[in-house]
Amino acid sequence: xxxxxxxxxxxxxxxxxxxxxxxxxxxxxxxxxxxxxxxxxxxxxxxxxxxxxxxxxxxxxxxxxxxxxxxxxxxxxxxxxxxxxxxxxxxxxxxxxxxxxxxxxxxxxxxxxxxxxxxxxxxxxxxxxxxxxxxxxxxxxxxxxxxxxxxxxxxxxxxxxxxxxxxxxxxxxxxxxxxxxxxxxxxxxxxxxxxxxxxxxxxxxxxxxxxxxxxxxxxxxxxxxxxxxxxxxxxxxxxxxxxxxxxxxxxxxxxxxxxxxxxxxxxxxxxxxxxxxxxxxxxxxxxxxxxxxxxxxxxxxxxxxxxxxxxxxxxxxxxxxxxxxxxxxxxxxxxxxxxxxxxxxxxxxxxxxxxxxxxxxxxxxxxxxxxxxxxxxxxxxxxxxxxxxxxxxxxxxxxxxxxxxxxxxxxxxxxxxxxxxxxxx
Numbered sequence: 001x002x003x004x005x006x007x008x009x010x011x012x013x014x015x016x017x018x019x020x021x022x023x024x025x026x027x028x029x030x031x032x033x034x035x036x037x038x039x040x041x042x043x044x045x046x047x048x049x050x051x052x053x054x055x056x057x058x059x060x061x062x063x064x065x066x067x068x069x070x071x072x073x074x075x076x077x078x079x080x081x082x083x084x085x086x087x088x089x090x091x092x093x094x095x096x097x098x099x100x101x102x103x104x105x106x107x108x109x110x111x112x113x114x115x116x117x118x119x120x121x122x123x124x125x126x127x128x129x130x131x132x133x134x135x136x137x138x139x140x141x142x143x144x145x146x147x148x149x150x151x152x153x154x155x156x157x158x159x160x161x162x163x164x165x166x167x168x169x170x171x172x173x174x175x176x177x178x179x180x181x182x183x184x185x186x187x188x189x190x191x192x193x194x195x196x197x198x199x200x201x202x203x204x205x206x207x208x209x210x211x212x213x214x215x216x217x218x219x220x221x222x223x224x225x226x227x228x229x230x231x232x233x234x235x236x237x238x239x240x241x242x243x244x245x246x247x248x249x250x251x252x253x254x255x256x257x258x259x260x261x262x263x264x265x266x267x268x269x270x271x272x273x274x275x276x277x278x279x280x281x282x283x284x285x286x287x288x289x290x291x292x293x294x295x296x297x298x299x300x301x302x303x304x305x306x307x308x309x310x311x312x313x314x315x316x317x318x319x320x321x322x323x324x325x326x327x328x329x330x331x332x333x334x335x336x337x338x339x340x341x342x343x344x345x346x347x348x349x350x351x352x353x354x355x356x357x358x359x360x361x362x363x364x365x366x367x368x369x370x371x372x373x374x375x376x377x378x379x380x381x382x383x384x385x386x387x388x389x390x391x392x393x394x395x396x397x398x399x400x401x402x403x404x405x406x407x408x409x410x411x412x413x414x415x416x417x418x419x420x421x422x423x424x425x
Contacts, residue, residue: 007258033233035065040374057205061186067337096146102368115188123177179276
């Protein structure tokens with residue numbers, strides 16, 4: 001499988017076609033999944049001197065890592081407040097120490113391996129009403145209590161220096177956030193892994209694993225690979241080939257479209273500070289400018305992971321509400337992709353056997369979280385399990401209705417929260 005027809009694929013840096021794996025092999029570390037989690041874990045392990053073989057079912061960055069909005073949003077889908085209520089104060093305190101680490105890892109990779117991915121600074125959260133502004137102010141205070149002081153509140157006048165839309169009453173800027181070309185980041189990380197001695201096989205879908213041994217066995221259509229350490233990072237595209245993980249998450253599709261390049265004046269009018277933006281609703285809009293000044297606009301969700309028949313028709317009305325001046329602008333690319341949603345909105349991290357690790361369920365906040373979790377797996381595999389265990393110990397909850405009815409349950413829930421958004425609650 002090749003990359004889908006997205007703006008990212010059309011503007012991707014050159015990358016070699018890597019041969020599928022065949023025959024019988026042994027390796028020190030096998031990583032399943034060529035997205036951000038797998039690449040982060042693989043790079044950290046290769047840096048530590050371990051021999052890494054990475055298996056990707058399609059192309060590097062084919063899944064969510066190469067299709068997402070490209071925003072470096074610090075934190076998880078679940079807030080620190082909800083983590084404390086559900087899992088206790090110590091878990092929230094720990095999460096507060098790592099929420100910005102994923103973005104730091106990304107910046108380190110970009111600098112260390114000269115990755116060209118159009119990195120830009122700042123992310124902005126925008127609010128529609130006073131209640132949402134109060135929630136942002138509470139978030140600023142909460143994050144400051146954990147030592148994070150990169151957030152600045154913006155009233156309507158101050159927001160105008162960042163977002164040229166009359167829809168919002170204010171917002172909050174995270175100066176430690178940012179945005180980039182996600183597929184080019186993944187492709188650059190794959191090149192970095194190979195520079196470190198790692199081996200990558202594309203078009204190598206894993207059909208089964210035997211994880212309950214000291215040396216796990218991975219089987220594809222044409223190969224068997226035995227390893228000392230196995231890392232599973234298939235996330236929303238893992239399917240049912242690892243039954244132990246299938247019930248932990250639900251695939252949810254989200255959509256993005258790219259306009260034609262905007263004039264300098266129009267680009268400066270709508271996003272004068274060139275920051276990325278997302279609103280604070282449950283069903284949110286998110287957008288940013290690409291390096292060639294296209295507006296990349298995303299939003300919406302379909303539980304169960306199905307794609308809308310017409311992505312542009314779904315997203316364009318939302319874009320034009322935010323920026324009416326774009327009504328005559330053409331859309332050149334529109335695409336969909338799945339992320340993995342966990343019921344608690346907290347990512348899943350853990351072990352399936354004595355030397356098999358997994359990470360999944362970033363719930364729409366995976367660009368930074370995946371890089372952090374890749375590092376935590378590498379730490380644990382090297383014997384330093386303290387930080388890994390802090391997250392791995394958190395219980396996971398199945399979706400009400402199970403695999404068969406979970407999507408319907410979540411859809412009904414999204415209608416309720418969408419109604420709350422509509423009436424300003």
